[in-house]
Amino acid sequence: MNKILVLFIVLFWHFQAFAALTIEITEGAEGALPLAVVPFGWEGTGVGPSQDIAAIVSGDLSRSGRFKTLPESDMLARPHSDAEVEFRDWKVLGMENLVVGRIQPNGADGYLVRFQLFDVFKGSLLTGYSIPATEADLRATAHRIADLIYETLTGEKGAFSTRIAYVESIPAADGKTRVTLRVADADGYNPQTILNSPDPILSPAWSPDGLRLAYVSFVRGKPVIFVQEVFTGQRQQVAAYNGINGAPAWSPDGRQLAMTLSKDGNPEIYILNLATKALRRLTDHYAIDTEPAWSPDGRNIVFTSDRGGKPQIYRVPVSGGRLERLTFEGDYNARASYSPDGKSLVLVTRQGKSYRIGALQLGSGRLQVLSGGVLDESPSFAPNGNMIIYATKTRGKHELAAVSADGRVRQRLTLEGGGDVREPVWSPFAKSNRRNQ
Amino acid sequence: MKLCSLNQIAAAVVLSLAVAGCSTLGGGGSGSGDGAAVSDAGSATSAADAAGAWRGNPLDNPNSPLAIxxxxxxxxxxxxxxxxxxxxxxxxxxxxxxxxxxxxxxxxxxxxxxxxxxxxxxxxxxxxxxxxxxxxxxxxxxxxxxxxxxxxxxxxxxxxxxxxxxxxxxxxx
Structure with missing residues (x-):
């Protein structure tokens, strides 16, 4: 089984002009900052850029739950630069911050996007940038602007330029179901299918550099763990033992993959060194041990085990050693993963008859229920720790939802068409920055 | 009919299969549905014959528990x-x-x-x-x-x- 198969798979590029996911904020936050993003001016000739930069920035910021953005129809003026801004116009509307911008032609088919962020009450400029862009990366530019505004105003890094991966099942014309693994921008745009299968796909997991996805795909009636390059489609089979090959989880340095294998009789946690292919068994118990996740410092692994009779979360040092049970509330706690700061876990917790997303504070042991569905699962932190994306089921359909880490802001992300969307996982921050298209 | 009770999967249709299934297993009609009766191939044959023997692949016999x-x-x-x-x-x-x-x-x-x-x-x-x-x-x-x-x-x-x-x-x- 040490032999690594290198396979090239066909990429199915599904470029879509419009969003595949529509995002709706179901519960708003008290204390969101009032902010206005004025539609950017176009200073060239012709129709200008295809994207409404201000609308994208505004959408990003309001989805974070930290901002309440002013509808365009309520604006008293449409300034495009500091020289045109009358702070009085925005004070009267109760705005605390204001964003204005303009787009100029830049070379044959490029743009220069300028924006400025103001403190309305102080009447001062907080920040401003000029960003060169092309038609193809206008949305990426808008997300970058949203990141800069978010970081300036909250002191935390924005996660608007990240992506999400998810599994979507689509009923096909032949009555069967096609299962696809897709990658989209964090706001649901630009969904691309990176794997298309008639059989189940499970547990996608981003590598820490955001360039690869590990996942489980059934091949000829057998679950197999693959690692796939997101941009090239090249993939490697990394585990295809007898029994379960499941729940891949990357170490923070990207060199090792924790996983569940049942090759020795029942599900245990193993650690695979991706370079040397050395495989080390971490747990040894006749109960189910599965769903490993690494702590951000790489020292510990949390996992689900029913060794106490019911599924609960346990922690074990990566080097092996003493096991510690972390969850004690209720009779079902599963699929835990760490927050980026390592201080808490998100997990699936059973509350009465409902399965919900919970956050466990590791310091106090306090479990806070964050979601309100009956069948919520697969929670995944945004890389800035501010939001958690998860799968939920409403009216018989699987959809994505997101909740702020404090549980105050909930959103539902609805897919256009008839697909069931599950297993969302939020990408890390891009290391090498934007791709060119 | 002790054996049959084991086959009460749910619906009446399944139950009827189970009753007939007793014949093939050998416990049917005898009332002695213990382990010995099940392994008693002789009585199974006679009981099955009385009900009409299944001559094909046992897996295809709709009256056998193997059908479940x-x-x-x-x-x-x-x-x-x-x-x-x-x-x-x-x-x-x-x-x-x-x-x-x-x-x-x-x-x-x-x-x-x-x-x-x-x-x-x-x-x-x-x-x-x-x-x-x-x-x-x-x-x-x-x-x-x-x-x-x-x-x-x-x-x-x-x-x-x-x-x-x-x-x-x-x-x-």
């Missing part, structure tokens, strides 16, 4: 329920007497809870079926197990009706 290929489980459980044991035992005996036959046991779970845990639970259900069949003399290499967890529900729905149908092991010859 789905074993249901309780929530978060992998123990084979009393009312399903006899079906699994019949399959185990069949495999023991037909060493060239192989079967795939698929384990499944309902949709609640996390997906990888459900994969593990489905495997444990498949293994429970395999273990019981092996106690009847079936050999390890005749039985292939795979778990689909909650990925392949039998019934779509978000209530106990659907869930109880989806927590299952399926025997595929």
């Amino acid at each position: 290929r789905t074993i249901f489980f309780d929530y978060d459980e992998s123990q084979i329920r009393e009312d399903h044991r006899e079906v699994v035992i019949a399959h185990g005996k069949y495999l023991a007497t037909n060493p060239n036959v192989t079967v795939t046991v698929e384990g499944h779970a309902d949709e609640r809870g996390s997906r990888e845990y459900n994969i593990a639970l489905g495997e444990r259900r498949a293994n429970a079926v395999r273990s019981l069949m092996m106690t009847q003399g079936a050999s390890d290499n005749q039985i292939h197990t795979v778990s689909y967890g909650e990925e392949r529900p039998l019934m779509v729905g978000a209530d106990e009706d659907a869930w109880s149908q989806n927590r299952r092991a399926e025997l595929l010859y």
Whole structure:
């Protein structure tokens, strides 16, 4: 089984002009900052850029739950630069911050996007940038602007330029179901299918550099763990033992993959060194041990085990050693993963008859229920720790939802068409920055 | 009719199969449905003849417990329920007497809870079926197990009706 198969798979590029996911904020936050993003001016000739930069920035910021953005129809003026801004116009509307911008032609088919962020009450400029862009990366530019505004105003890094991966099942014309693994921008745009299968796909997991996805795909009636390059489609089979090959989880340095294998009789946690292919068994118990996740410092692994009779979360040092049970509330706690700061876990917790997303504070042991569905699962932190994306089921359909880490802001992300969307996982921050298209 | 009671899977149609199934197993009509009667091949033949013997492949006999290929489980459980044991035992005996036959046991779970845990639970259900069949003399290499967890529900729905149908092991010859 040490032999690594290198396979090239066909990429199915599904470029879509419009969003595949529509995002709706179901519960708003008290204390969101009032902010206005004025539609950017176009200073060239012709129709200008295809994207409404201000609308994208505004959408990003309001989805974070930290901002309440002013509808365009309520604006008293449409300034495009500091020289045109009358702070009085925005004070009267109760705005605390204001964003204005303009787009100029830049070379044959490029743009220069300028924006400025103001403190309305102080009447001062907080920040401003000029960003060169092309038609193809206008949305990426808008997300970058949203990141800069978010970081300036909250002191935390924005996660608007990240992506999400998810599994979507689509009923096909032949009555069967096609299962696809897709990658989209964090706001649901630009969904691309990176794997298309008639059989189940499970547990996608981003590598820490955001360039690869590990996942489980059934091949000829057998679950197999693959690692796939997101941009090239090249993939490697990394585990295809007898029994379960499941729940891949990357170490923070990207060199090792924790996983569940049942090759020795029942599900245990193993650690695979991706370079040397050395495989080390971490747990040894006749109960189910599965769903490993690494702590951000790489020292510990949390996992689900029913060794106490019911599924609960346990922690074990990566080097092996003493096991510690972390969850004690209720009779079902599963699929835990760490927050980026390592201080808490998100997990699936059973509350009465409902399965919900919970956050466990590791310091106090306090479990806070964050979601309100009956069948919520697969929670995944945004890389800035501010939001958690998860799968939920409403009216018989699987959809994505997101909740702020404090549980105050909930959103539902609805897919256009008839697909069931599950297993969302939020990408890390891009290391090498934007791709060119 | 003790044997028959083991086959009360649910519906009347299944029950009628089970009653007839007793004939093939040998306990039918005798009232002595203990282990000895089951293994008493002679009485099985005569009882079956009286009811009309099945001359084809035993797997195709609609009146045999071998016709039942789905074993249901309780929530978060992998123990084979009393009312399903006899079906699994019949399959185990069949495999023991037909060493060239192989079967795939698929384990499944309902949709609640996390997906990888459900994969593990489905495997444990498949293994429970395999273990019981092996106690009847079936050999390890005749039985292939795979778990689909909650990925392949039998019934779509978000209530106990659907869930109880989806927590299952399926025997595929």
